[in-house]
Amino acid sequence: MTTTLNRSIWNTELELELFQKITQKYAPNLPKQRLHETKPPTTPEEIEKFYHYRVAGAAHDLFIVQVCAKVIGEIPDPELQLFLSQQIGDDGAHAANTRRRAQAIYGQDPIADIQKQVEKHWEYMGDLPVRNWQGFLAFELHYEMHIVASLFINGITSKISDPQSAEFSKTRIKPEEARHRLGVVNWWQNKYEQASPAKKANLAAQVLEIDEEAQQRRNPYLKQHWQLTQAALGTDITDLPKIYDAWRREVLAYFLDIPVNQLPPLVSVND
Known part of the structure; x- marks a missing residue:
C-alpha cells in the first residue's frame, strides 16, 4: 500500500467535504441542506416512536461511557486516559439529557429501557471493545467516526424533532462529539506515525481485520436503528447503506494514510 502525502487535518469542514463528495456520487438527489423545518412529535404514535428513538440514543452514549470506563485504566497511556475522562463526562451528560427529554415527552423514566438497549450493544459487540487496544480503536471508529454520514442525513432529511433536544x-x-472524533484521530496518529514502514503495514492489517469484525457485529444493529430513525424522524434512508459504506472507506483510508482505491474489499452494511 502506498502512503499519501499532505493529508488534510481532520475536522468538521473535512467531514462535510467528504460527505458531499460521497452523496454527489451515490445520492445526487439528496438535498445539500435542510429544505423544511421540523416539528415536534404530537400524536401518540409519533411520541411512541420518538421515545424509542431517544432511548436508543441514550443507550448509544451510555454504552460508550461503560466501555471507556472499563478501558481507561487498562491502557497505560496518560494522553489517552485524559481524553477518555473527557469523553466519559461528555457522553454521560449526553445520555442524561436524552433521558430527561425522553421522560418529559413520554411521561415515564426510560432508564430501564435504556439499560436494556445498552445490554444489546454488549451482545452485538461482545468483548471486542475491551479485548485489546485494537478492539478499542475499532469501537471508537464505529461509535464515533463511521456514523457521521448517517448523522448528516438525519440533519438534512428529518421531519420530526424535539426543539429542546435540538438546542x-x-x-x-x-x-463535543467533533472533539471526540479529533481525539480518536490524534490518539491513532500518535501511534501510527511513529511506526516504521514495516510496523505501519502490520498495524494497518490489524486495524482492518478488527474493524471488519466490528462491522459484521454492527450490521444487524445498524439496519434496525436506521429503520427506527426513519419511523421516528421521517428521515430518508434510501441511499444510506451505500453512503455508509463509502464513508467508512474514507475514514479508514484517512486513518491508514492510503488512497481509498488501495483499500481491500470491505464488509458492507448490507452483508
Missing part, C-alpha cells in the same frame, strides 16, 4: 445538540453534543 442541546447544537450547543453541546455536536461540538
Whole structure:
C-alpha cells in the first residue's frame, strides 16, 4: 500500500467535504441542506416512536461511557486516559439529557429501557471493545467516526424533532462529539506515525481485520436503528447503506494514510 502525502487535518469542514463528495456520487438527489423545518412529535404514535428513538440514543452514549470506563485504566497511556475522562463526562451528560427529554415527552423514566438497549450493544459487540487496544480503536471508529454520514442525513432529511433536544445538540453534543472524533484521530496518529514502514503495514492489517469484525457485529444493529430513525424522524434512508459504506472507506483510508482505491474489499452494511 502506498502512503499519501499532505493529508488534510481532520475536522468538521473535512467531514462535510467528504460527505458531499460521497452523496454527489451515490445520492445526487439528496438535498445539500435542510429544505423544511421540523416539528415536534404530537400524536401518540409519533411520541411512541420518538421515545424509542431517544432511548436508543441514550443507550448509544451510555454504552460508550461503560466501555471507556472499563478501558481507561487498562491502557497505560496518560494522553489517552485524559481524553477518555473527557469523553466519559461528555457522553454521560449526553445520555442524561436524552433521558430527561425522553421522560418529559413520554411521561415515564426510560432508564430501564435504556439499560436494556445498552445490554444489546454488549451482545452485538461482545468483548471486542475491551479485548485489546485494537478492539478499542475499532469501537471508537464505529461509535464515533463511521456514523457521521448517517448523522448528516438525519440533519438534512428529518421531519420530526424535539426543539429542546435540538438546542442541546447544537450547543453541546455536536461540538463535543467533533472533539471526540479529533481525539480518536490524534490518539491513532500518535501511534501510527511513529511506526516504521514495516510496523505501519502490520498495524494497518490489524486495524482492518478488527474493524471488519466490528462491522459484521454492527450490521444487524445498524439496519434496525436506521429503520427506527426513519419511523421516528421521517428521515430518508434510501441511499444510506451505500453512503455508509463509502464513508467508512474514507475514514479508514484517512486513518491508514492510503488512497481509498488501495483499500481491500470491505464488509458492507448490507452483508
